[in-house]
Amino acid sequence: MIKRFLPQTLLGRSLMIIVMPLVLLQVIATYIFYERHWDTITRRLARDLAGEITVIIHLMERHPGEEEEKWILDQALTFLEIRAFLKEGAVLPPEDAAAPAFSFLDDTLHHELELLLRRPFRIDTQSYDREVEIQVQLPEGVLKVITPRKRLFSSTTYIFIMWMVGISLILFAIATLFMRNQVRPIRRLAMAADRFGRGLDVPDFKLAGALEVRQAASAFNLMRERIQRQISQRTDMLSGVSHDLKTPLTRIKLQLAMLKDNPDVANIQADVADMETMLEGYLAFARGEGGEEPADVNLSALLREVAGSARREGAAIDLHIEGEIVLPLRRDAFKRCLTNLVANSMRHAEHIAIRAGRREDSVVLTIDDDGPGIPADQREEVFRPFYRLDTSRNRETGGIGLGLAISRDIIRGHGGEIALDDSPLGGLRAQIRLPF
Ligand SMILES: Nc1ncnc2c1ncn2[C@@H]1O[C@H](COP(=O)(O)OP(=O)(O)OP(=O)(O)O)[C@@H](O)[C@H]1O
Ligand SMILES: [Mg+2]
Structure with missing residues (x-):
């Protein structure tokens, strides 16, 4: 069952042996990274932001007044990368039921804000390319907070995955290149054996590749030489014997012709004729094998x-x-x-x-x-x-x-x-x- 899905060629199989553990390792590593590292980082970043927004709101509550508010928001912009302003008298837009499903980031941020703010709020991570908008309902209006997406997002994740994928692609390419060179001599040997089996002529091929492949190739070369020698020995002998026997046979025929006609002579003559046919057969056989x-x-x-x-x-x-x-x-x-x-x-x-x-x-x-x-x-x-x-x-x-x-x-x-x-x-x- 599994065999059907496995690659058939040696190249495919050896690549799989190399690449399978690599991919498996990467998948496991990435999974652990996502589960532990990325999860934790995202949660921490979300909590940081939620905490800072909460601190800003608490400060504004503690120190009311236009000048105080300006100073607090100024501090936030300078030191926290949080751009915030108050829209007096505004009310939060109603919750958009058709909003796209929360991503993990939205989810985490939502969770952390809920935990710390304890006020109605809306998150918008989609409208801006590089920024995230959070609106919080305060008694006097809506506080609009805009902060760079970078603050919430650990970009190392993508870099990590890109490196992993990139490096494995490079490794894969290098492995393919080297394995192909290893497989080529085996393929050549298989082709030579196939041609030899079909009685076609096999050009002498150079020994190349790994030790075992060289051994197989040189064993094949020796075997081929031995078989060819055997064939030519056999045909040489066959044609030699047939040829040599023809002379005495011709002599017997001549001697028989000089004997008197009687049934025994006729029988011997028939046998001699048989032998001649046989020898012709051998010679034809030997000729056919040789050289063509x-x-x-x-x-x-x-x-x-x-x-x-x-x-x-x-x-x-x-x-x-x-x-x-x-x-x-x-x-x-x-x-x-x-x-x-x-x-x-x-x-x-x-x-x-x-x-x-x-x-x-x-x-x-x-x-x-x-x-x-x-x-x-x-x-x-x-x-x-x-x-x-x-x-x-x-x-x-x-x-x-x-x-x-x-x-x-x-x-x-x-x-x-x-x-x-x-x-x-x-x-x-x-x-x-x-x-x-
Ligand atoms: N088509 C056939 N039908 C019936 N018997 C056959 C047939 N072909 C071969 N034979 C049998 O097989 C035997 C061996 O055949 P083979 O061709 O090797 O030799 P042969 O025909 O007797 O002699 P040769 O082919 O050397 O002249 C034959 O003697 C014959 O008895
Ligand atoms: Mg026959």
Whole structure:
């Protein structure tokens, strides 16, 4: 549940690990600051002002007379920053019921004035930009008090919050910058592994980043070299052995040709022919693996080509391609794979249906036929080299049993997967899935 809301990328996650405690700390700090400090400060300031106004009123009551009043108000202006004057005979305006809800400041001031003044009063914190107006009802009129808003307001609060937000933004930017540099080598490694898995060529990448990332990258480089060496060793050996065997085989063939015709000789000749086909298969396989570089191939055109040549050999093929599909492939190898699959279907079935289309991040290719199919428990076995269902080595029903093995090899070399299944046509379905 929580996982869905967490960022997916490493950058996002590491930033969250850095930023979450920071924000949490700030929120807690700000909360405490508001609760304790700002609250207290505001209350003190409000009480100060309320007290001063009360003192002014008390002084005026104690020392009546115009001259006294002038002196008191003068003192207030000079030393308390309170501008006050008496409107003789005036009455407080009625309380405005529609007045906007009190802010915390209004509330506090209201509370403190009520506590100290014990006279009807009105507060107006909205009408002036930088000043607050308080009117107090006295017996002889209304005392209007105007004082700077600053006196009631601790501006450090905003400065504090601004600093907090500003500093965390700067920290966040710096963290993003550094983390991005840390994440980049990992992303490069992932991309290289992905390309290598798809059989594409991987440019040697420089080791960079944190120690662990470097270790992973150098392990990947070593692994890649080893795999490439293994592949080339295997194909070299395969082609070497096939090539070397061809010479003695040719000699045997010549010697057989000189022998008299009899059934035994014919049998041996058939076996030798089989061996020759096998060796051709090996050589073709080895050639296909070696050297061919992946390039952008129009899969649709390639499929039409394969289907076309199969049709010329008499196959009934229904080809359906969803749009043009272009992707990097080893063209010859991939064509051999398709040809192998189509040849199998041609050998065992009447009708063949080939479908190709894009599914999310892969290309899916299915080859269906209406032949006898392969029993479910044999579908993995037939991928093994030389494994054939029909053990009679009958030329009509099969070759040497390499076709599917080679096909799987080629598809895996492209980072894809091939599997066999039941076909809706009644026979076998071969499904190829390639990463796109
Ligand atoms: N479309 C199919 N329908 C029924 N059986 C199949 C089909 N494709 C393959 N098979 C069975 O799987 C076995 C292995 O196929 P594979 O292509 O590997 O070898 P092969 O066709 O016998 O020989 P090769 O392809 O090397 O000439 C075949 O011998 C056949 O019995
Ligand atoms: Mg085959």
